[in-house]
Amino acid sequence: xxxxxxxxxxxxxxxxxxxxxxxxxxxxxxxxxxxxxxxxxxxxxxxxxxxxxxxxxxxxxxxxxxxxxxxxxxxxxxxxxxxxxxxxxxxxxxxxxxxxxxxxxxxxxxxx
Amino acid sequence: xxxxxxxxxxxxxxxxxxxxxxxxxxxxxxxxxxxxxxxxxxxxxxxxxxxxxxxxxxxxxxxxxxxxxxxxxxxxxxxxxxxxxxxxxxxxxxxxxxxxxxxxxxxxxxxxxxx
Numbered sequence: 001x002x003x004x005x006x007x008x009x010x011x012x013x014x015x016x017x018x019x020x021x022x023x024x025x026x027x028x029x030x031x032x033x034x035x036x037x038x039x040x041x042x043x044x045x046x047x048x049x050x051x052x053x054x055x056x057x058x059x060x061x062x063x064x065x066x067x068x069x070x071x072x073x074x075x076x077x078x079x080x081x082x083x084x085x086x087x088x089x090x091x092x093x094x095x096x097x098x099x100x101x102x103x104x105x106x107x108x109x110x111x112x
Numbered sequence: 113x114x115x116x117x118x119x120x121x122x123x124x125x126x127x128x129x130x131x132x133x134x135x136x137x138x139x140x141x142x143x144x145x146x147x148x149x150x151x152x153x154x155x156x157x158x159x160x161x162x163x164x165x166x167x168x169x170x171x172x173x174x175x176x177x178x179x180x181x182x183x184x185x186x187x188x189x190x191x192x193x194x195x196x197x198x199x200x201x202x203x204x205x206x207x208x209x210x211x212x213x214x215x216x217x218x219x220x221x222x223x224x225x226x227x
Contacts, residue, residue, distance in 0.1 A: 033215075042116070042203050042218025043155070088155065098143055098207070099168060100216065104154035 002027040004089055004103035012109040016078050021106040023089035024071045030092055032072045033100070034063055037086040079110045114138045116219035118204050124225045130192040133222045135204030136185055144187045145216060146172075146179055147203040155203070161187065194226045 005024045013019055023032065031050045035043035047056050049065035049072060056063045060083075062075040076083055086107050090100040117136040125131055137144050145160040159169035164181040172179065176195070181187045191198055201223050205216040 040220065042205070042220055043216075044218070045215045048215070090155075098145075098160065098162070099157055101157075102155040 002029070002091065002093055002101050004091060004101060006087075006089060006103035006106050008106060009104070010107050010109075012111065013079055015080055015110055015112050017110075018075070018077050019079055019108070020073055020075045021087055021108070022071065022073050023103055025091070026070065027094075028069050030069070032065060032069075033090045034072070034074055035088040035090060035102075037088060037105070038084075043086075043088055076108075079108075081110045081112050084108060084110050114217075116204055116206050116217050118202075118219035118222050120222060121220060122223045122225075124227065125194055127195055127226055128193040129226075130190065131194045131198075131224060131226075133189045133202050133204075133224070135187040135189075135206075135219060137187060137204070137206030138217055139185070141206035141208055141217070143207045144181060145203075145205040145207075146187070146189050147205065147218075149201045149203060149221070150199075158189070158202075191224075194224075196226045199224055199226050 007022050033048045034046045036046055037043040047063045052067045052069045054065045060077045064073050086105045088102050088105045090102045093099040093101050119134045143162050146158040147155050148158055149155045158172040159179040160167055161181050178190045201221040203218050203221045205218040207216045
């Protein structure tokens with residue numbers, strides 16, 4: 001069974017600080033996705049990384065896929081209260097690329 | 113603004129009652145997913161459909177759960193009889209199902225409480 005472990009589980013920081021959250025697995029994934037979920041809403045896709053070593057930037061968010069395609073990280077620069085939410089990583093299962101397995105997420109709180 | 117619509121948003125029911133959750137996927141999407149989210153387990157895939165045909169329901173307790181797509185604009189998830197352990201947020205998502213990297217668009221979820 002492919003599992004995605006996310007750390008830390010909770011993170012509370014002040015506005016303006018930088019942070020990194022992690023998504024790790026013992027399995028190789030063909031791609032990984034990052035979602036953000038706000039309270040009372042469904043997850044919204046932020047990015048998909050496909051190539052080992054790939055780095056993608058989305059404004060203040062930087063996503064990296066590990067060289068071995070077993071892990072990924074999300075770095076946020078100068079965090080803002082609007083970044084508050086649950087950050088989930090997800091990857092396709094071996095049984096079918098449309099089936100996603102999700103990590104349990106990192107709950108980020110950015111205090112003003 | 114295309115979005116996945118789920119009804120009801122909230123449902124409180126007594127143990128043993130039937131619960132039906134509905135989902136209207138985004139027009140044109142050919143893949144529909146049902147997920148369940150709890151604090152303990154996170155997001156778990158229950159079932160999914162492509163072109164209205166069920167492809168996988170291995171994540172679903174089949175003795176009480178059933179999922180159907182009567183037409184391209186409606187997906188349903190039914191629990192009969194409901195149990196307290198079914199309390200969770202149920203999400204429907206739709207997508208184009210073109211392979212890896214396909215984006216899943218999620219609805220706002222149905223928060224189910226079984227007492």
